[in-house]
Amino acid sequence: MLTSACAESGDDAGDDGAFVVYASVGLSGGDSGFAPSIEAGIEAAIAEINENGGLLGREVRLETDNNESDPTKAVSLLQDRIRDSAPDLVWAGTASSESLALQSLTTREEIMALNNGSAPELGDASLFPYAFSAGVRLQSAAEYLATTVVDEGYQNIGIIAGDDPAGEAAMSLYEDAFEDAGLDVATESYEAEAVEVDGPLARLAESDPDVVIFNSTYQAEPVLKSRIKVGMEDVPFIGDVSTTIRSLDETLNDAEKSGVELMSYNVNASTADSPGVTNLLASLDAAGETPETALYLYALGYDPILAYANAVESVGSTDVTEVRAAMEAGEGDTYELSLSDDPGWSETDHLASGEGRFTIIPVAPLVAGQFQIAE
Amino acid sequence: MATALLTGLVLGSIYILVGSGINLVRIATGAFNFAQAAVVMVGAFIAYEFGVERGHSTLIVILVAAAVGAVIGVVTEFVAIRPVAGKGLHGELVTTVGASTILTGLVVVIWGTEVRPVAPFVSDDVVSIAGGRVTVDGLVIIGVAIATCLGLWAWSRLTMTGLAALALSEDRDAATLRGVNVRYLSILAMAAAGAIGGAAGPIIGTQTLAVSTVAAVVILKSFLVLIVGGMGSFPGLLVGGLAIGSIEAGTVRYLGSEYSTFMLFALLLVVLMVRPQGIFGQTHERTV
Numbered sequence: 237m238l239t240s241a242c243a244e245s246g247d248d249a250g251d252d253g254a255f256v257v258y259a260s261v262g263l264s265g266g267d268s269g270f271a272p273s274i275e276a277g278i279e280a281a282i283a284e285i286n287e288n289g290g291l292l293g294r295e296v297r298l299e300t301d302n303n304e305s306d307p308t309k310a311v312s313l314l315q316d317r318i319r320d321s322a323p324d325l326v327w328a329g330t331a332s333s334e335s336l337a338l339q340s341l342t343t344r345e346e347i348m349a350l351n352n353g354s355a356p357e358l359g360d361a362s363l364f365p366y367a368f369s370a371g372v373r374l375q376s377a378a379e380y381l382a383t384t385v386v387d388e389g390y391q392n393i394g395i396i397a398g399d400d401p402a403g404e405a406a407m408s409l410y411e412d413a414f415e416d417a418g419l420d421v422a423t424e425s426y427e428a429e430a431v432e433v434d435g436p437l438a439r440l441a442e443s444d445p446d447v448v449i450f451n452s453t454y455q456a457e458p459v460l461k462s463r464i465k466v467g468m469e470d471v472p473f474i475g476d477v478s479t480t481i482r483s484l485d486e487t488l489n490d491a492e493k494s495g496v497e498l499m500s501y502n503v504n505a506s507t508a509d510s511p512g513v514t515n516l517l518a519s520l521d522a523a524g525e526t527p528e529t530a531l532y533l534y535a536l537g538y539d540p541i542l543a544y545a546n547a548v549e550s551v552g553s554t555d556v557t558e559v560r561a562a563m564e565a566g567e568g569d570t571y572e573l574s575l576s577d578d579p580g581w582s583e584t585d586h587l588a589s590g591e592g593r594f595t596i597i598p599v600a601p602l603v604a605g606q607f608q609i610a611e
Numbered sequence: 612m613a614t615a616l617l618t619g620l621v622l623g624s625i626y627i628l629v630g631s632g633i634n635l636v637r638i639a640t641g642a643f644n645f646a647q648a649a650v651v652m653v654g655a656f657i658a659y660e661f662g663v664e665r666g667h668s669t670l671i672v673i674l675v676a677a678a679v680g681a682v683i684g685v686v687t688e689f690v691a692i693r694p695v696a697g698k699g700l701h702g703e704l705v706t707t708v709g710a711s712t713i714l715t716g717l718v719v720v721i722w723g724t725e726v727r728p729v730a731p732f733v734s735d736d737v738v739s740i741a742g743g744r745v746t747v748d749g750l751v752i753i754g755v756a757i758a759t760c761l762g763l764w765a766w767s768r769l770t771m772t773g774l775a776a777l778a779l780s781e782d783r784d785a786a787t788l789r790g791v792n793v794r795y796l797s798i799l800a801m802a803a804a805g806a807i808g809g810a811a812g813p814i815i816g817t818q819t820l821a822v823s824t825v826a827a828v829v830i831l832k833s834f835l836v837l838i839v840g841g842m843g844s845f846p847g848l849l850v851g852g853l854a855i856g857s858i859e860a861g862t863v864r865y866l867g868s869e870y871s872t873f874m875l876f877a878l879l880l881v882v883l884m885v886r887p888q889g890i891f892g893q894t895h896e897r898t899v
Contacts, residue, residue: 429827432818434860438615439864454824466744486727528725
């Protein structure tokens with residue numbers, strides 16, 4: 237029965253002939269802070285496809301399950317869903333751990349799966365040939381930061397990051413990227429949820445850095461407030477992408493903002509006005525959704541769905557093998573993407589390329605998902 | 612060195628302000644109130660709502676936060692402490708954690724998981740003192756923590772209510788036989804602790820901002836301060852808080868952040884081995 241359902245997947249998942257997108261989303265638990273934004277992006281993309289006449293003429297319907305940010309629960313729910321009737325397309329979780337668990341199942345069932353994770357394994361096409369992510373390798377972000385500090389003429393680089401797994405991973409990558417670029421590097425970590433970071437910054441100041449790169453999974457404010465207290469107000473600070481999920485504009489005073497720049501995805505800046513960004517904002521607006529987090533999170537859900545639709549329209553089929561090849565080749569231009577014109581997937585790597593995705597912005601207010609940057 | 616010491620005194624003062632409400636309830640009811648840090652967190656969010664969003668004066672913000680804190684304290688007494696009090700199992704250790712979780716959940720529902728700004732209490736400017744750097748609001752926190760501790764110590768030693776509470780903490784049955792109204796005192800203590808916690812929120816919030824995770828961050832170290840200083844002792848709370856904060860900041864500054872927790876719990880272990888009742892705690896002789 238399962239085999240039968242799988243064999244027919246892609247043709248008649250919806251009893252009414254609709255093309256069914258099954259989304260496994262962590263609406264509660266650890267992902268709950270960002271998963272609703274990703275889900276809203278998925279909905280915006282589907283609304284756009286339906287407005288355009290559907291996918292190969294079929295209405296696209298979204299069915300969402302709350303996986304409670306639990307990979308085991310996510311797999312169980314998808315197994316139940318496949319047992320009833322296999323969906324045509326799966327959104328495989330809102331965190332890398334969920335995506336890794338779900339994609340083992342979707343790969344076995346030969347169902348196309350999309351996600352927003354950045355774990356390197358997710359992009360391995362030999363493991364997951366029918367899975368594609370809008371997430372960018374952290375390595376790309378590290379290389380962008382290295383290029384930025386080299387271009388600015390900095391030589392002595394300080395890195396400070398939280399002691400949580402994400403912070404430690406980022407620090408390790410940044411250290412390697414900067415050393416590869418011939419820079420001198422000093423590092424310090426701080427308790428990720430500390431209310432002040434005076435000590436680690438004072439230790440970092442002893443290495444007399446030209447610039448400090450900082451990461452913050454929880455809140456960046458303690459780093460920037462402590463920066464003034466330990467007398468580093470004259471040292472430029474650059475926050476990595478973890479610091480532009482929300483705005484620091486209201487929680488810092490002018491002295492704390494001065495000399496601080498933040499790395500952001502292009503789509504988060506108000507200066508981003510590509511057709512894809514305009515369409516995403518219009519779709520969200522039409523759905524009555526006002527972005528409260530950075531637009532990037534919405535784009536993570538929006539772009540892969542539209543990239544998939546582009547590939548399907550270009551090959552005229554939902555056959556996973558044909559669609560996979562089209563997605564790897566970046567075929568189709570029915571829909572404009574918001575993060576970049578081309579996700580940059582290849583035959584071997586199904587994580588998105590970081591090419592042209594980043595920018596450096598000042599601390600600025602966040603309005604409708606975009607940091608308000610002067611032209 | 613001086614900056615690390617000042618940072619430590621500010622940190623320790625945060626633990627003292629959270630611990631003072633816990634101590635007060637401990638003296639009057641014998642219960643451990645794990646929800647106290649969540650009340651402080653609510654106070655910080657009230658500072659955001661009324662001070663930043665609605666533009667009310669600091670005095671109004673403090674009064675509203677204290678009133679809300681008092682109400683939360685009384686509700687916690689009736690819902691989480693009284694049903695399990697006196698049953699010998701310290702069930703309030705679990706029920707007040709539950710109350711804290713509910714308060715955190717309510718904050719997330721109302722204000723979300725975002726970090727919210729809290730207006731400076733006096734000023735967020737950085738000043739130099741004895742070669743160290745600290746914000747003006749940091750100095751205010753140190754002053755308020757010292758004043759709160761001294762005030763509560765004076766209350767417990769110089770007022771009838773305070774002495775009654777002390778009598779309760781010494782021997783609940785004997786105090787009751789002497790006519791101390793245990794229920795009234797419990798409600799009063801929880802309301803007062805709630806009000807102190809609520810009012811401390813806008814002041815502590817100048818350092819921590821209003822964020823739903825702050826309660827979990829400070830509650831453990833506040834308890835550590837109470838155990839080291841001596842549970843129920845306000846001088847112990849004061850000395851323990853300032854010492855723990857200074858050791859924590861000094862460790863992070865000179866050894867690295869990875870040694871901070873290790874150092875604090877090593878200190879706790881030493882205190883428990885050498886003086887289990889805490890530095891200022893008292894032992895009670897019992898004749899069998």
